[in-house]
Amino acid sequence: MNTMLPTSTFVPRLIPRLISIAAAALLSACTLGPDYAGPPDVAPHATQNGHFLRGGDAVQTQASQLNNWWEGLSDPLLNELVQRALVANPNLNVAKARLQQSRAALNLEKANAMPTASGSALYAHAKLPPLSSGGSSTTLNLYNLGFDASWEADIFGANKRSIQAARATSEAAEASLADVQVSLAAEVANAYISLRDRQQRIALGDQSIAAQEKMIALARQRLERGTASNLDILRLQNQLEGTRADLTPLSAEMESYLNQLATLVGEEPGALDDKLNAAAPLPLPPAAVAVGDPTELLRHRPDIRAAERTLAADTAKIGQAEAARYPSLKLFGVIGLGGTHASDLTNLDDFATILAPMLSWNFLDFGRNAARVTQSEEVRNEAEMKYRQTVLEALRDAEDSLSRFRHGRITVATLARNKVSADQALDLAQQRYRAGTTTFIDVLDTTRQQLSAQQNLLQAEANLTRSFVAIQKALGLGWNS
Template sequence: MSPTLPMPFRPTRLLVLSGALWALGGCSFAPAPAAPEPLERLPEAFAEAESPGAYTPLRWWEGYGDPTLDRLIDTVLAANLDLVEAMSRVEESRALAGIATADLLPSLNGSASAGRSSNPNNAGFGRQIAALLGGASGDSTGAMPDSAAAAPPDRFESTDYSASLALSYELDFWGRARNDREAALRDLQASESDLQSAVLGVLAETITAYFDLSDLRQRIEVSREIVDVLRERAALTQTRYDRGLVGSFELYQIRQDLRNTEAALPQIEALLHDARGRLAVLAGRYPTELAPLLAETRLPSDPFADLPSSIPADLLWQRPDVRAAGLRLESARFRVGARRAELLPRLSLTGTLGLQSAEADGLFDLSQWFSNLTTGLTAPLFQGGRLRANVRAQEARWVQQSAAYGRTVLTAVAEVEAALARHRLERERFAFLTSQLDEASASVDLQSRRYSSGVAGYADYLDALRTRLTVQSTLSAASRDYALSRLGVHRALGGSWLDGAAVPPAPPTASDGPAGGLDASDSSDAPAGALDASNHSDAPEGSFLP
């Protein structure tokens, strides 16, 4: 009876089957995108946006019109260590995204080996060969034949050379690797938004410290002038007291005002050194290195009153923290799909192609090729509940990110409204103090003329001069506060207020889900407490949850 030959292996059948499975492998278990409830009630414009204007620079700090500030910011952006740290986090996220992308691709490894083996004929591999040779003599027990001519050698030796390529690939049938990749890409984009947040924060700290420095310098100068006036006024009062023209109370009152002003000067100078130190740290320099750049600083004399007449709420999407929160919500959503896919079997392909020879010279003989192609299916049968716990944990993170996103949007709207209101009120305060300074200057001129004509005394002139200097110091602080209120609007809006064409797009909605994702109206596969915007019947009042 002829032996039955095995069915020849046809790799094409396996490839066709794998291709069919790949074509069907568009499944994704990521839940449908769902926006937090506060986004549905987002106003179209902010209530406090009311003054006309068309200020739209991308380098928005140039609106202060201060070349020294512009040079300082360029220095800070080039050397700030916080930004270096934030940029390295972006590179880390980019590398992690590359790792996640690599899981979608086949892995190819090359290997080469050379080996020589030597085995006795009565043990191990040598015994097996000896038994086979002994079978030819008719000994059914496999014992060694007695004939010396038929006796095998005492040792069996062999040499083997091989070189091969090994290919392995997991068919992402359930979308596990694709969802992990999408999540990693969203994390990368969120880290880029974090970098923009860091830039905005560094700019705000730099501008604040710069205007603090300018205000403190001006206040020190004015305070010294007030001290000079009070000393002259105290000397005049002392003379009048010696003549019996005034009582001791007036003399003591003037001296007390003088001592209070003198005592405040060291405190202001300490704040000045603190502002210099803050700027030096922001610029990545030592204070002495930054001193030449800060030799001349100033406050805006009339800080801008040109906010746009209507600021759309869509500008919130240019806030880096809002974008980052939305992207992290999307990342958590995709990771839910990836963890769900881990509950299902994995299909993998492995293949090897190489050359093998007993002689080194024959290693590159193409007739010495060998190959192997296999497919494998791995299913998680029992993991002690670990995989399902991973799914529940990731679903909980998804809900957390949705709540964080809604809170970030609400906070952003509140900050913009507060910043716009503060800018309006600081502008009014600045206008009032400017008028007060004009009136105080007019009073000084009047008292100077009255003293020159002999109608009023010199003390009246000194009192008027002191009042003007006090108002001037208050106006300096008001100018700083007004300029920083403008900064507050920039920071609340994430930079400048651009025209509509330049506004970044809003975060993804339900129509932007992954291919094969669940429909937004179907929440049957969503996690418990998932944020489906179409269903809020079970949510507690004020909750973002459905």
């Protein structure tokens, strides 16, 4: 006994009709919602000028060919730290995981556009009560193998728009990963620069302490000969204690940057102490920097690309919302084999088939779908405004960093000349003091001025290198696919 629906003349007549319905649905299919036409032109004047405004002679107009820009600082240890961070930094791995999630979501949307199919197997044993008082109970075995499939025709492009949105979202996640790489490389470089700056300032402080201790020893000798006073010695000692006090916060900051660099490369605090404790010169940037033009920045900077891809995704989602306002057509099919005996499962001439279309339309929703469309349109408008803001802020970052770099070079040159003068003044004051033609106050003031000149020059050099790093970050350099 076959418990499935019999295949008679009903199915042969139904199949051509279902095929005709599906073909008509596909032929009449359309894609609702706006087609994405690219991002708006946010900064026409910047791209038409073809160059940045604030760089001056400190920059070159050709595009940078060094994506690993930190190599331009010629510091092998910095190169190693950046490469380690780009492999093991936890925040970077979080962005990688989000990229994999978005790619999986794209694959899911592609799969949702395809038919779904499933199989089933059933065995049932039933014991039925007698139909009359004198009758006996009846047992029944049921065997069945079934296969069913379904597919929703994409009449109004909902699946197409969902795939477009998922693909753009995946590309936005890829750009966001690149943006994390850009920020991470800059953060490592800035922490390294600050570490070397503090180490150099501590070294200068130690040199100043040694010089001041020698001056105190000399002053005591002069006191014994009656050519100096206790007041002179007290003033020198006060200056010495002040210099020592200034070193304490510098040491704390140095240890903080050691900890920061360790965590940036995915290590625990203290893991890099042996490698970085020894003082090293501050890395200095090249004399001129290749920056390209604003158009190159708009193409290369990851956060701009992420904002543009988000705008594309939100544009596609409008079509998804529009398609939900119209009817949907689903096609169902079932094939089954079975009967009351296990041998019935092998009887391929006796099977049941069901093919059926289902048309559904939620036409009375009291404006719900219309509200969803409006919501999607406003989300897309918000994405466009965010894209515009991202572009403007990127251009401002580039111009600000170029301006700081240009003026920073002037500052370094000025302070370098000032330090040379301060060195000469200190040497002359010490000679006059040993000859007895000047006072301790003059030597004390000259020493303070020379130390201040050294500190100012070192700080200006560190700021100049940070400006170089800021330029590379503003240009969106430092990422690899």
